[in-house]
Amino acid sequence: MNDPKNAQVKVFMDLVEYLKPKYVLMENVVDILKFAKGYIGRFALSRLVEMNYQSRLGIMAAGCYGLPQFRIRMFLWGAHPTENLPQFPLPTHEVVVRGGIPNEFEQNAVAYNKNCSPELQNALKLGDAISDLPAVANDESRDEMDYVEEPQTEFQSNIRSLSHVSSSLTESTPNMRLLDHRPYQMNEDDYMRVCEIPKHKGANFRDLPGVRVDANGVCSLDPSVERVYLPSKKPIVPDYAISFMKGKSLKPFGRLWWDETVPTVVTRPEPHNQIILHPVQDRVLTVRENARLQGFPDCYKFAGPMKERYIQVGNAVAVPVARSLGYALGMAYRGLNREGHLLSLPINFSRLRRVASSEMEQVDD
Secondary structure (H helix, E strand, C coil), X not given: CCCHHHHHHHHHHHHHHHHCCCEEEEEEEHHHHCHHHHHHHHHHHHXXXXXXXXXXXXXXXXXXXXXXXXXXXXXXXXXXXXXXCCCEEXXXXXXXXXXXXXHHHHHHECCCCCCCCCCCECCCCHHHHHCCCCCCCCCCCCCEECCCCCCCCHHHHHHHCCCCCCHHHHHHCCCCCEECCCCCCCCHHHHHHHHCCXXXXXXXXXXXXXXXXXXXXXXXECCCCCCCECCCCCECCCHHHHHHHHHCCXXXXXXXXXXXXXXXCCCCCCCCCCEEECCCXXXXXXXXXXXXXXXXXXXXXXXXXXXXXXXXXXXXXXHHHHHHHHHHHHHHHXXXXXXXXXXXXXXXXCCCCCCCHHHHHCCCC
16 A cells, blocks of 8 residues: 555545545546456445445446446445445346456456346447447647538437437537547557557458567467568568567557457557558547547537647546436436345436436336
């Protein structure tokens, strides 16, 4: 706990102890339950119990709530003894599972029991979210532009809709334009590398000239092939890509594909050690594309330099997850939550709209 990063959890709990709120909700990456045998996560839970709070820990995947992104995170509820402890909202969508839950906390995964067969909506893929967006280049500089195509999926129609926004905002943007659809501009060397990455599923730096892969999936430079250099005199295949993860990684300069679920939206828009290239355009995903993967409606405008916009999007709790947790809090506050630690969401909850009071009172068990 002497590490300043870990000490943030202590500061958070000190604030809880000082403010004594009725409800507490803490979010963090799942590694908080892996590092040092989960010490930091256990510390947070025990602090709440020590302060006489009811507490509940859950692990949620954003893709389970209507996003083409897996993004697994830990959430910790706390409630004053006089309040109803909020439940965790059950999934509404199927998801492409990518693992990541520590074995010791497997029972904390927010999911249906294995013997249940719920009617979940289909898992969403990258194409469901961004296929309607106009093509832009690596050096795109416009903060606003017109939509070129009509929505192609229900997700796209929903994310463009202003029906969930206050009337004042709707009136101020009568002719809605596409915002923040521009990528972080790569330097010339990286751009030239990306232009050489093939436009097919699974493409990455291993498809560049001079890379060989052995039977164990470990890559290295092929001594029989003359090394290719860029005009800057730097190699087209950088040494760090070869050595990353001891030559086993597929991430450097990797392309996403339309029929895939994105692992996690990141805050650093650089392709050196993560798969963030557009499927068929020579650039990283734009701020708007990342925002859609996080569930932000298109009317949200981000501020500051480009890197800061990526940070704002990447550090946020995915919008559908936040909405579902907010719904669970509302149910608990109104005393409408039933027994158990899990809660079923209303039908079509993932659509961006207000939830009527009648729906809150008629939620199925």
